[in-house]
Amino acid sequence: MKKITYLLLALVLAIGTLTACGSSDKESETKEAAGKTIKVAASATPHAIILEEAKTLLKKQGWDLEIKVFDDYVQPNNVVESGEFDANYFQHIPYLENFNKEKGTHLVNAGGIHYEPFGIYPGTEKKLDELKEGDTIAVPNDTTNEARALLLLQDNGIIKLKDGAGLEATVKDIAENPKNIKIQELEAAQVSRVKDEVAFVVLNxxxxxxxxxxxxKDSIAYEKSDSEAAKTYVNVIAVKEGNENNEGIKALISVLKSDEIKKFINEKFNGAVVPFE
Structure with missing residues (x-):
């Protein structure tokens, strides 16, 4: 009787050990699977579109890419700073640096992916030489993008900025305005919506x-690929400082800079988005 009892006890212990091992293995697999997910906050166009194309390539490397679209320029940085997301893809370096300075965040550039030429687009007028005295041109009102818009207007002879204004230029830095053009400053997402009310719009x-x-096809003038602006305003994958060398971030950057994604960008966007070399 004692032998049977001992045998039963040994069997129970053995089953418990196996169950525990199985549970441990499953927990390990679950943690490993969870660690193979990359969460990225992005603007809808073109960033999320490019990320969607990258999903398949990342999947082949064992990574699941989760993308959430934001329609503003603040929350994507906040959710990366908080650790809720691994990275974001929506901004250029001057905006990133200015955001860190103003908000006290600790975000860094993990890799430049593309740039988007700033352009002047028709509103009520179709050609720049049709500009009349007192006409209005709409531009983005955030610090870095307004400067970029004003520099493009200067390059096309509409205004002249004070010497040294550069990438921090605002309407207060306009030194010459021969036709007394009114500059209407709007939140970036709103600029295109007033195209039927102003002579021209300058758009991201x-x-x-x-x-x-x-x-x-549509822009009257735009930044060229060899311009200082193109190099300055490359759109980047941003992460919290210290995470730029994480395995998932490296995989993401590698895929986004691959020949497959470069080809996709060139074919999809017809010059509106250009891969950054």
């Missing part, structure tokens, strides 16, 4: 796309 590349504009 992604908002031009959302408005149905083609840089090559």
């Amino acid at each position: 590349g992604n908002y031009a796309l959302e408005a149905g504009y083609s840089v090559e």
Whole structure:
């Protein structure tokens, strides 16, 4: 009787051990699977579109890419700073640096992916030489994008900025305005919506796309690929400082800079989005 009892006890212990091992293995697998997910906050166009194309390539490497679209320029940085998301993809370096300075965040550039040529697009007028005295041109009102818009207007002879204004230029830095053009400053997403009310609009590349504009076909003038602006305003994958060398971030950057994604960008956006080399 004692032998049977001992045998039963040994069997129970053995089953318990196996169950515990199985449970441990499953927990390990679950943790490993969870660790293979990359969460990215992005603007809808073109960033989320490019990320969707990258999903398949990342999946082949064992990574699940989760994308959440935001329609503003603040929350994508906040959710990366808080750790809720691994990275974001919506901004250029000057905006990132200015955001860190103003908000006290600790975000860094993990890799440059593309740039979007800023363009001047028709409103009530179709050609720049049709500008009349006192006409209005709408531009983005955030610090870095307004400067970029004003520099493009200067390059096309509409205004002249004070020497040294550069990438921090505002309407207060306009030194010469021969036709007394009014500069209407609006939140970036709103600029295209007033195109029927102003002579011209100056748009970020992604908002031009959302408005149905083609840089090559519709813009009156735009930044060239070899311009200082193109190099300065490359759109980046941003992460919290210290995470730029994480395995998932490295995989994400590698895929986004791959020949497959470069080809997709060139074919999809017709010059409105250009891969950054």
